[in-house]
Amino acid sequence: MRSDGMTGVGDGAGSGSDHAERLRRWRLVLGGGEAADGTGCVLGGRDAAMDGALGALYGGGSGAGTGGGRRRGGNERAAGLGGSAPSVARWLGDIRTYFPSSVVRVMQRDAIDRLGLAALLMEPEMLEAVEADVHLVGTLLSLNKAMPETTKETARAVVRKVVEQLEKRLSTRTRATLTGALDRSARISRPRHRDIDWDRTIRANLKNYLPEYRTVVPERLVGHGRAAQSVKKDVILCIDQSGSMAASVVYASVFGAVLASMRSIATRLVVFDTAVVDLTDQLDDPVDVLFGTQLGGGTDINRALAYCQSKITRPADTVVVLISDLYEGGIRNEMLKRVAAMKAAGTQFVTLLALSDEGAPAYDREHAAALAALGAPAFACTPDLFPEVMAAAIEKRPLPVPER
Secondary structure: OOOHHHOOOOOOOOOHHHHHHHHHHHHHHHOOOOOHHHOOOOOOHHHHHHHHHHHHHHOOOOOOOOOOOOOEOOEOOOOOOOOOHHHHHHHHHHHHHHOOHHHHHHHHHHHHHHHOHHHHHHOHHHHHHOOOOHHHHHHHHHHHHHOOHHHHHHHHHHHHHHHHHHHHHHHHHHHHHHHHHHHHHOOEOOOOHHHEOHHHHHHHOHHHEEOOOOEEOOOOOOEOOOOOOOOOEEEEEEEEOOHHHHHHHHHHHHHHHHHHOOOOEEEEEEEEOOOEEEOHHHOOOHHHHHHOOOOOOOOOHHHHHHHHHHOOOOHHHEEEEEEOOOOOOOOHHHHHHHHHHHHHOOOEEEEEEEEOOOOOOOOOHHHHHHHHHOOOOEEEEOOOOHHHHHHHHHHOOOOOOOOO
16 A cells, blocks of 8 residues: 555556556665555565665665665664674675665765774775775775774775776876877977977967968968977876865876876875875875875965975976865965965966865865966866866966866
């Protein structure tokens, strides 16, 4: 028997099997016991096991994490994972059996947040059972200092797996995009015919347009620069390692390693909270970089930028990328003065509120507006967009700021 609240769900055109399938889906969304939440649908077999896995995490009513609400009579049912490693290990195996990887990662994240399972991640057998992703890496990094030695090697293996997946996804396009940008930015004034940049040559000679011949006289040729072995650009990645920036730290470390592998770019990677740590000498292995960070703590952007500024030797050929939510715990006015000074010297300054797939986080809007007024707009950037942002900075053209 369906309750009044379910009247109309599954009604209308459609076969009886469609009607039953809709009720089945509602039953899985709503949870419930023998009363089946008024759907009249009793689950069995695989569906009952799926419902048990969902009920263990979400109970009867929070709906957190999946966007749905598992409710019965307005009361929440207590989650049933308990605190033992064996029961959680079984549950992790169940959800990987019944749900796709994308859903598994969401459920794992919710289990860590809702049920306080972070401590269990410090057990090697638990780490071997989880589906690894960027968010899990962030959690492991936040637990790094408290992690027992018996777990650290397993944790490093989990982190390395994710890092290798990200490098495979991001490295080829990043290298290709930035190599092209570097070549275009190194223009030459006497190019061979095959090296002429016709778009820039035409723009540079528009004043020589002859209307009677409907042509442009190219008095000055602009060419693409040829790839050289010498360093063309300096890039400084300055990363806020406060707890909210975990995913950004992971992606930035991977990109830092990719950039460091390009001989035409000299890459420096700096992480900060209230202290500043230069991890440049570890860039050959992004896993070492990640385990050199310490997520959490305060934020002193001014101090970090002071350090970065001290490392700039070729301002006109330097790109500084600040990745931070801009909640400054240091001296705000000094921070802004440093940005203004770097830009006045010819340094390209990029501010990313996040480097992740999840859009803009909470951030300090006043500081973002102040940076935009200095010509350094602050915006969230996805990993897929990051190569284009860097290419624009290298070529000193407007950044591809995504629409909000």
